[in-house]
Amino acid sequence: MTLFAHQIATRAVRGSVSVxxxxxxxxxxxxxxxxxxxxxxxxxxxxxxxxxSHADAAADVLGEFLTGRSVR
Structure with a gap:
C-alpha cells in the first residue's frame, strides 16, 4: 500500500497532517x-x-518541518 505524503507525516508527528x-x-x-x-x-x-499533487508536496514539507527530518 502506498501512502500519500500527508499520511506519512501524520504517522511521523502523531498529529494529523491533511490535504x-x-x-x-x-x-x-x-x-x-x-x-x-x-x-x-x-x-x-x-x-x-x-x-x-502540489498540496500533497506541501504536506510532505510540513511533515519534515514538524519532525526535523524527512518523512519518506
Whole structure:
C-alpha cells in the first residue's frame, strides 16, 4: 500500500497532517490546502493549490518541518 505524503507525516508527528479540498459553489472548481491538527491545536494554510499533487508536496514539507527530518 502506498501512502500519500500527508499520511506519512501524520504517522511521523502523531498529529494529523491533511490535504483539505475547497469547492467553489459557483462553478464547482476545487482548490486544495494543507492543514495540521494535534492535541487541540489547529492550523490551516492560507496557501491554496489548484493541483492536488502540489498540496500533497506541501504536506510532505510540513511533515519534515514538524519532525526535523524527512518523512519518506
Amino acid at each position: 483539505v479540498v475547497f469547492r467553489d459553489p459557483a462553478d464547482g472548481s476545487e482548490r486544495h490546502a494543507v492543514a495540521y491538527t494535534s492535541h487541540g491545536a489547529r492550523w490551516l494554510s492560507d496557501r491554496r493549490f489548484d493541483d492536488p
